[in-house]
Amino acid sequence: MNDFPQPHDSSYRFLLSSKKLFVELLRSFVKKEWVLHVEEAQVEEINHSFVLADFRRKEADLVYKVRLNGRDLIFYVLLELQSKVDYEMPYRLLLYQTEIWRFVLRNREVADTTAPYSLPAIVPIVLYNGSRPWSAKRRFRELLANEESFGPELLDFEYVLLDVERYAEEELLDLSNTIGSVFLLDQTADRELLLTRLRKLMETIRGMPEDMKEHFIHWLANMIALQLPPDSKEVERLIEEMKEKGVTVMGLGKNLEAIKLKGIEEGMEEGMERGIEQGTMLGKESVAINLIGMGLSDSAIALATGFSEQKIEQLRNQIH
Incomplete structure (x- = not known):
């Protein structure tokens, strides 16, 4: 029996919990010479949750330890899977790094704190898939007032940003690998574009x-x-079908169409139920708004609700 997470869990976290995919992510998008020396066999996940009292929400993150040149190197990957840019990001990452170092010091084998000791280097990585361009500061010192008046005496680091939406289609196709394919498909929710890209993949x-x-x-x-x-x-059925028959454009197209029709049906049912409570007209308006959100034409919505196309145009203007 597979130990796959349920659909509500972070899909990216599930993907990158594969050491092979994590290394592929680094080699595909982190353009640094030392990345070439990171081997899957030397990668170990630190199975510990670093929760900060300063932040209420539970973070989706991964922490990997890698043996590189005889020393431990730690990667902290924060999955920022939301539409808003967090302008406190460098500060958040500083807190996480100090928590990781605290964890390392608590668990180190050397008990003598007076002996020379080097903390492991930490590479912070932010994976962001929001539609807005990432505009938060990348360097910590840029958050500090009057930082330009000072030199290296100020604390500083720069995190690696992986902004999914900003990668060009050609660049992702050229990678010809799993993580590039994921980024490419994650860039769109449009059914036709999704199928077009799937054909290319x-x-x-x-x-x-x-x-x-x-x-x-x-x-x-x-x-x-x-x-x-x-x-x-439905997700369990989709997974089993794709495993048995493989991923095909035709099969995926049918699944997308079925999901779209299922959404229309459920939207109409939900709207009508609300209509019973709040009045028939309000229920029909709820249905029409659901169908507008699904991208149906005015004529199709008119047929489903009985509204005139003029009424549907009014509703469309209200929500835009």
Whole structure:
């Protein structure tokens, strides 16, 4: 039995919990010479949750320890999977780094605190998939007032930013690997563009090692299922179907169409239920607004609700 997470869990966290995919992420997007020396066999996940009292929400993150040149190197990966840019990011990352060093010092084998000791280097990485360009400061010292008046005496570090939306389609296609395929498909929620990009990726998908393909299929099914209600069992069906039949553009197209129709049906049911409580007109308006959000034409919405196209145009103007 697979120990895959449920659909509501972080799909990116699931993907990058694969050491192979984590190394692939580094080699694909972190353009530093030392990345070439990171080997999967030397990667170890630190299974510890670093929770800060200063932040109420639970972070989605990963911490990896890598043996590099005989020394430990730690990667802290913060998954910033939201639409808003966090302008306190350098400060948050500073707190996480100090918590990691505190954890390392508590668990080190050398008990003598007077003996020479080097803390492991930490490389902070932020993976962001919001639609707005990332505009927060990348360097810590740039958060400090009057920092330009000082030299190296100020605390400073710069985090690695992986902004999914900013990578060009050609660059991601050229990678011909799992993480590039994930980034490319994550850039769009449009059904037709998704299918177009999937066609371009078919050769890459067919060439993926089986373990990577399994991770990719699970991620893809979860992404599609985000359009369904949280308690839907559709994601399990999608995963099993893609495992059995493989990923095909035609098959995915049918699944997307079925999900779209399911959403229309559930939207109408939800709207009508509200209409019983709040009045028939309000229920029909709720249905119409749901259908507008799904991208249906005015004529199709008119047929489903009985409204005139003029009324639908008024509703469309209200929500835009």
